[in-house]
Amino acid sequence: MTAPDLPPALPGLDPAWSRSVTVADSAGVKHTWHVLDNGVREPVGTLLCIHGNPTWSYLWRRLLAGAPPGWRVVAPDHLGMGWSQRLSEPRSLAQRVTDLGDLTDALGVTGPVVTVGHDWGGVISLGWALDHRAQLRGVVLGNTAVAMPPGDLGPALIRLAHAPGVRAAITVGTPVFVRAATALSWPPLPADVRNAFAAPYRTAARRRSVGNFVADIPFHRGHPSRRVQEAIAEGIRTLDVPALLLWGPRDPVFAERYLADLRKRLPQAQLHRYEGASHLLPEDAPQYAGAVVQWVTDLDTAAPPAAPAAEPTAGRRLWSALTDRADDDSPAVVEVGGSTTSWVQLARRVEDLAAGLAAAGVRPGHRVALLVEPSADLTAAVYAVWRAGGVIVVADKGLGLSGMRRALRSASVDHVIGSRAGLAAARLMLLPGSRIPVGDLPDLAERGHSAPAPAGGAPDDDCAVVFTSGATGPAKGVVYTHRQVLAQLELVRATYRLTPDDRFVAAFAPFALLGPALGIGSAVPDIDVTAPGTLTATALAEAAAAVDATVVFASPAALRRVAETGAGLSARHRAALDRVRLLMSAGAPVPSALLRAVREVLPAASAHTPYGMTEALPVTDVEAGEIEAAGEGEGVCVGRPLPGVQVRLSPLSPAGLADGPLTEEAGRTGEVCVRAAHVKDRYDALWATERASSRNPGWHRTGDVGHLDEAGRLWIEGRLPHVVSTAAGVVTPVGVEQRVEQLDGVRAAAVVGVGPVGAQVVVVVVVTAVPRSRRRGLELADTSLADAVRAAAGTEVAAVLVAARLPVDVRHQSKVDRAEVARRAGRLLAGARP
């Protein structure tokens, strides 16, 4: 029976789910509950979904609509709330937990149950969970709190609402509180959804329990519900079922510290942070429902086989080279225009600093953010943290302050080592954890000199959290273990035949840190390595001369500037650069014209480009000559998979989804999947992303699209979200772009899709060498340019547009943001809005 008052058409709510149930409480008083129930009989299990204040079961409509196969979903409105019967008296937390048990008995909820709770519904759902351990299969929580962390006074906004005079006015007397709950949502909710949330709370009489709920939050010790709340908060430490935390970090009510508190109490919990989402998580991140369904489905699926068998480390550790060369007084790290640190000094410093950090509270497993410019200090700090068993957290400035803030906060760091600027940024970003100024490192090393050296982490402990470029959405944290980084170093060493006799210049941020681990002396040029465009040929030569370099690591953006400034080199500089035998350029494909220009500056260097990503680097490697030998093809040739690295493709469906079974058949285009010992351990605090990226057990889905050729070479054709799904089949952008870019007068091209998935049309946006007009936005190409582009494209092209420039990602300044191009093109090609 549908609740009599329930409005007939609320967006996303099927009235068939609605039912009324009358249940006698422990005192024998009968109450009528309103419950949403998908009514599955003899279910595999039941999701018991508990809303908070001042929402109602409408919050869970997406879980009801997309329930896991065979699962029953039950979502009641608390008594006095939603469309359930109004109460004459306030109800305490203890009563509400008991009420919920009475209700589930009345509903015949037997068999396995996963509780799902949001806001104050979190505590009540956990209370039910502790009372029903025998049937409890798991707990899911979104933006909630079970306890006030020590020293905390409770959420400020709720405390405000709790003040007696204020409470009556805003929660009951006016709809302010009811309305505010949905006004906090981010992105903003549609008006009809906000109205649906407010519908049961139209009058003061209907809002009485909203106020009583706020009054029942036990902020002070003497509060009647305090004991029960504390019992639940302590009790969940003993829960041995799987747990999933889904969190909106923009929540102004339950801030990070409540998440940290929950993670301490439920250390087994998986976590997914939905960046950008606020308090009303099920609304702000509708994809939460899919994550819950996947997680619940996985509960009863046998654990998949793990990644490749652990690579033996032969007793090597990340700092082993320091130990090996502890007597070597040749330079280990040279700062051009700064200090030189020998192997002897570095080894000593890392040992002392590690002990000092341990004494300062850095424990094994602690996460340490490093906000230090590339320097000998940074290098020493990295190895000292590892030596102390800590986990380095490194976000580069290329993400921008807000991007860095999101990234570093998501990593829940325990300590921050920072330069003056770095610590100021940490304060601005409101990072948690203790602060260790770089200036204090000598003192720490001094303290550590007499302390015992820490044991260091085990090979399978985490060692680093690094971040993706954030070119498509917020940067993702990527976690590596010691074993995985060791495997990466071995692969780099083998691929480039590095020996202790090599020395390198690292003008590419991550590699600047790896010299000591590779056992190779390194120099950091006198530039900002996070701004690669600032590297001149002279700066590169100075760095090469400083270590007598044989190898250079740089990004394409840096190389472009080097090639442009090559004319100003002195004979001494040229001599230093002549000795470089190997150039490794990572980050983005290097156009062959650029490689030829660089050869003028580095005449003896063989130019290599590895292909890989933050999650797995390198995957393949290709030498400039091999690229030319490969000739033209569909996409960019990135060479053959390196020894020990397996590459497969997951073929694309007509809708552009990579859902085909993995194959290595030549010519099949699909998502590139990688399996190797140095692939990331997992994404950090992104359970659903990790689940999706590793849905072929042991394989990492890269998000890149490409194919293998007959010779076993991998060709990259673009990013998966940029695949155009036309009625005639999928079109990948890179090959078309390359052909169009060969036209005279075309400097750059972006290929995007416009229209609905499966029926999209291809649009080519070009940047012409000579600007066509002074217009800043997109405009239609003239027919002669359109004809030329169509003739070159090799695929049906609906429209050719001209732009003054293409939007690119912040970090590499070289990856075209095709999603943004597609948005702009789609707007223009839709025409006027009548």
Add this chain to the structure above:
Amino acid sequence: MRVLVTGASGMLGRATADQLIARGDDVTVLQRRPAGLPCAEVLGDIADDALVRRAAGGQDAVVHLAAKVDVVGHWAEYARANVDGTRTVVAACRSAGVGRLVHVSSPSVAHAGSALVGVGAGPADPAGARGNYARSKAVAELDALAADAPSLGVLAVRPHLVWGPGDTQLVARIVERARAGRLPLIGSGAALIDTTYVDNAASALVAAVDAAAHGEALVVSNGEPRPVGEVLERLCAAAAVPGPRGAVPFRAAWLAGAAVEAGWALTRRTTTPPLTRFLAEQLATAHWFDQRRTRAALAWRPQVDLAEGFTRLSRWYAVPTPTAA
């Protein structure tokens, strides 16, 4: 196969009859004026019950194109030609035991003026359709599809912006205005639009005669949407007249169209107005269609791509025709 084609004096009707004749069908055409086609012919009004019944007798299929196509005129005229005409044809098909009716409709029956980006054929909506033509065709399509039955398979086919050599509607008007230097772009000229080369529209109708599908509406186009500015440019180039000049903001064009419509209504003029709101919308907003269902249902693909269509059009303009001379 015996096929009756109504409205064969227009460009599309003639092309359809030609293709049916060419493949060996026994074709009869029905319209008011002689079409000059090498086949049997019945002359008269499409709403003349007895005449249509007689023409439908013994036919295996009917392709119904006869319609009043214009932007001015009273509802009563449209209702008679398009609504009553279609009802007459449906009734005749039923009484004569015709097995297949291909009802030629228009995408405008489901178009309320907003941009259409890769959409399928929505249901005809007389209440939302703009203008007497679209509204009457919407009613007619609903009537025709309602007659779909095991004994009479009905398909509604909606060709979108049909053009080709000999076109007195779309192409001729554009060319005439361009020649006079009065063809501006409306808005940016970038709105993507679908068009249909006449031979493709005709082959789609022929395919609809044979198709197994029935009881649904299908939009037909070349499946090669282009920016409207580019379409105009290429039509003008084919006719060797200057392309569009200047641009009128969409709002201004829409208001001008509204003013023109009001003026025409007030003065009861029956000539074609230079601009209407519907035309302004057609020239400034995207309207292109997902052709997957159409192609699957008709087992058909366009044989003449746009480039070839423009070539044929320019060849036609290059040869002096009796009317142009």
